Amino acid sequence: MFDNKENTSLDKLGEFGLIDLITKSVEIKEPSTVKGIGDDAAVINHTDKRVLVSTDLLLEGIHFDLRYVPLKHLGYKAVQVNLSDIYAMNGIATQITFSIGLSSKFPLEAVEEIYAGAILACKKYHVDLIGGDTSASKQGLVISVTSLGHALAEDITYRNGAQEGDLICVSGDLGGAYVGLQLLEREKQIFLENPNIQPDLEGKDYIVERQLKPEARLDIVKLLQDIAVRPTAMIDISDGLASDILHICKQSNKGCKLYEDKIPIDQMTYDTAREFGLDPTVCALNGGEDYELLFTIKQADYDKIKGDVDITVIGHITAESEGHHLITKAGNMHQIKAQGWNAFG
Numbered sequence: 001m002f003d004n005k006e007n008t009s010l011d012k013l014g015e016f017g018l019i020d021l022i023t024k025s026v027e028i029k030e031p032s033t034v035k036g037i038g039d040d041a042a043v044i045n046h047t048d049k050r051v052l053v054s055t056d057l058l059l060e061g062i063h064f065d066l067r068y069v070p071l072k073h074l075g076y077k078a079v080q081v082n083l084s085d086i087y088a089m090n091g092i093a094t095q096i097t098f099s100i101g102l103s104s105k106f107p108l109e110a111v112e113e114i115y116a117g118a119i120l121a122c123k124k125y126h127v128d129l130i131g132g133d134t135s136a137s138k139q140g141l142v143i144s145v146t147s148l149g150h151a152l153a154e155d156i157t158y159r160n161g162a163q164e165g166d167l168i169c170v171s172g173d174l175g176g177a178y179v180g181l182q183l184l185e186r187e188k189q190i191f192l193e194n195p196n197i198q199p200d201l202e203g204k205d206y207i208v209e210r211q212l213k214p215e216a217r218l219d220i221v222k223l224l225q226d227i228a229v230r231p232t233a234m235i236d237i238s239d240g241l242a243s244d245i246l247h248i249c250k251q252s253n254k255g256c257k258l259y260e261d262k263i264p265i266d267q268m269t270y271d272t273a274r275e276f277g278l279d280p281t282v283c284a285l286n287g288g289e290d291y292e293l294l295f296t297i298k299q300a301d302y303d304k305i306k307g308d309v310d311i312t313v314i315g316h317i318t319a320e321s322e323g324h325h326l327i328t329k330a331g332n333m334h335q336i337k338a339q340g341w342n343a344f345g
C-alpha cells in the first residue's frame with residue numbers, strides 16, 4: 001500500500017517522538033478548550049451547558065478495509081462518524097480525542113495521512129483535537145475517537161421523545177454509502193484477481209464519497225436552531241433507516257408508518273443499486289453509514305421545515321400497538337425489521 005511513499009519506521013521515533021510529530025499541526029481554537037494536548041488531561045469549560053460525550057472504536061478488518069479506504073479518508077471518517085453522534089443529540093461538538101494503535105506495517109507517513117484526515121475534519125467542523133493515546137498493536141490498525149460537545153439542557157434530543165402524530169423526518173438522502181461500498185468491494189475483487197486493472201469508479205464520485213468521506217450534519221442542527229424547531233427525538237443513521245427508526249420507536253414506546261415513495265434516494269444511488277441487482281429502498285432501509293439525521297417533529301412545526309430541500313418527511317409516529325410499518329409504492333404494508341449491521345454476526 002505504501003510502495004511509492006517514503007517509509008520511516010516508527011521504531012526510530014519512539015512514542016513521544018511520534019506524538020510530537022502528529023500533534024505539531026494541532027491548533028486550539030474553541031473558547032471552551034482550557035488545555036489541550038500536553039498534560040495528563042485536557043481541561044474543558046462548558047459553563048452553563050450540559051456536556052455531551054460519545055466514543056467510537058474502529059478496528060481494521062472489522063470496521064474498515066485498507067485495501068480500498070485511503071488512510072486520509074479513514075482519519076476524516078473516524079472523526080465524522082463520531083461528531084455525528086453529538087449532532088444527533090442536537091448538540092454542538094467542540095473537542096475530540098483521537099487514539100491509535102499501530103502495527104509494525106505502518107510507517108510514519110501512514111500515521112501522518114490518518115492525522116491529516118482527522119485534522120481536516122476538525123478544522124472544517126470547528127472542533128479542537130485535545131488529546132489521545134498512542135500504542136503499538138500486534139495486528140492491524142485501531143482507532144478510537146471520543147467527541148465532546150455541549151447543548152442547553154432543554155435543547156438535547158433523546159431517542160425517547162417521539163409522540164404519537166409526530167412527523168418523521170430525514171436529512172439528505174439514503175442508501176448512497178451502502179451502494180458506494182458495493183462498488184468499492186467489486187473493484188477490490190477485480191483488483192485482487194488482476195492487479196493491473198485500475199479501479200473504474202468513473203462518474204460514481206457521489207456514492208463513493210458517501211462511503212469514504214461522509215459529512216456529519218452539523219448544518220442541520222444549526223438549521224433547526226435557526227428555524228426554532230426542536231425535534232422531539234433524534235438519532236443519526238449509522239445502521240440504516242429501519243434499524244434506527246426502530247431505536248426511536250422502541251425507546252419512545254411508539255409505532256411508526258414510513259412511506260416508501262417518500263424515502264429520499266439520490267439518482268446515482270438508485271441507478272447503481274439497480275445495476276447491482278439491489279432494491280434501492282432496501283439499500284436505504286438496511287444499508288447504513290449514511291450519517292444523516294433521522295428525527296421527529298411536532299406536526300405544528302411542519303410549516304417551518306416544509307420548504308427545506310434537505311429535509312424530507314417520510315412518515316409519522318403512531319401508537320405502539322399499531323406496529324412498525326413501511327407502506328410500499330404499491331400500497332402494501334410491510335413490517336419494518338432491524339437489519340442493522342451486527343459486529344458479532
Ligand code: ADP
Nearest residue numbers: 019037038039040098099100130131132133134
Ligand atoms: P500519558 O502517559 O499520560 O497517557 P501520553 O504520553 O500518552 O501521556 O500523552 C501525552 C499527551 O499527548 C497527552 O496530552 C495526550 O492526550 C497526547 N496524545 C498522546 N497520543 C496522542 C494521539 N495519538 N493523538 C493526539 N494526542 C495524543
Ligand code: MG
Nearest residue numbers: 132133134135
Ligand atoms: Mg498515553
